[in-house]
Amino acid sequence: MNEAVSWEDLRDVAGSVFDIWCDGSEQQWAEQAWKYISKAGLAAYQDELGHTQVLIRFLGLAGIYHDFWHVAWEEPSEPDYGIWAEELNLSPIRVGMLLGRDRHLEKAEFDADHESDMHHAVRYLSGAERDKIFPVLRDGFGFGGVSGLFISLWETARPMADVIIDNEEGLGQTAMEGDEGLQTDEEIITDEGMGKAYLWVEEGCRPYGPES
Structure with missing residues (x-):
C-alpha cells in the first residue's frame, strides 16, 4: 500500500x-x-x-x-x-x-x-x-502555465506587496505599499528586468549557479 x-x-x-x-x-x-x-x-x-x-x-x-x-x-x-x-x-x-x-x-x-x-x-x-x-507546477495541477508559475514565484519576493484582483478584467494587480500605481501581471511578465528569470522558468527551472 x-x-x-x-x-x-x-x-x-x-x-x-x-x-x-x-x-x-x-x-x-x-x-x-x-x-x-x-x-x-x-x-x-x-x-x-x-x-x-x-x-x-x-x-x-x-x-x-x-x-x-x-x-x-x-x-x-x-x-x-x-x-x-x-x-x-x-x-x-x-x-x-x-x-x-x-x-x-x-x-x-x-x-x-x-x-x-x-x-x-x-x-x-x-x-x-x-x-x-x-x-x-506549470500545467494542469499547477499555477496555470509558465506565466502563472513565474508570477507565483515573483510575488513571494515582494513581501510588502498588496495583490488586487480586477474583477472586471480578471487581471492580477500588484502594488508596493506607498506606490501610486499598480503593476499588472502582464506588466510584470514583460518587464525587461524580469526577462532572464522568465526565460529560466520557461526553459524548465533548471539548476542554476556555479555548481550546475
Whole structure:
C-alpha cells in the first residue's frame, strides 16, 4: 500500500529550507506547490528508498525556489543540501543507492560520512527531480502555465506587496505599499528586468549557479 509525505510531515523543516524572506511568503508558496505535487502522485512511496526519493523531491522544489531568487534578484542564497539532508534525516546509505541507480554515476565515489559529498549528492539528485516537478507546477495541477508559475514565484519576493484582483478584467494587480500605481501581471511578465528569470522558468527551472 502506498503512503505519502504530507505537508505536515515537512512543515518544520520547510521553515528552515524555505527561509529567505522573514514574512513566510515562500513557505506559503511551497505548501501550495506541494499540494499540486501530492495531487499528481509525486509525494507517494512504497518503501524506504521511495520515501527518501520523495524527500529529495521536496528539496528539488526548494532548489527551484532558491534558484529563482538567484536568477531574478542576482543574490545567491547558497543552499546547503547537506544540512537539509540532515534535517530530513536522509539515510546516506539510501542516498548512495539512489546515486547507484543513475547510470551516469555508477562509478562515482560517494563517501556517506563526508559532508561535502552528501551536499553534492543530494543537490544532484534533487536537481534531477525537477524534470518531474516542473511540468506539475506549470500545467494542469499547477499555477496555470509558465506565466502563472513565474508570477507565483515573483510575488513571494515582494513581501510588502498588496495583490488586487480586477474583477472586471480578471487581471492580477500588484502594488508596493506607498506606490501610486499598480503593476499588472502582464506588466510584470514583460518587464525587461524580469526577462532572464522568465526565460529560466520557461526553459524548465533548471539548476542554476556555479555548481550546475
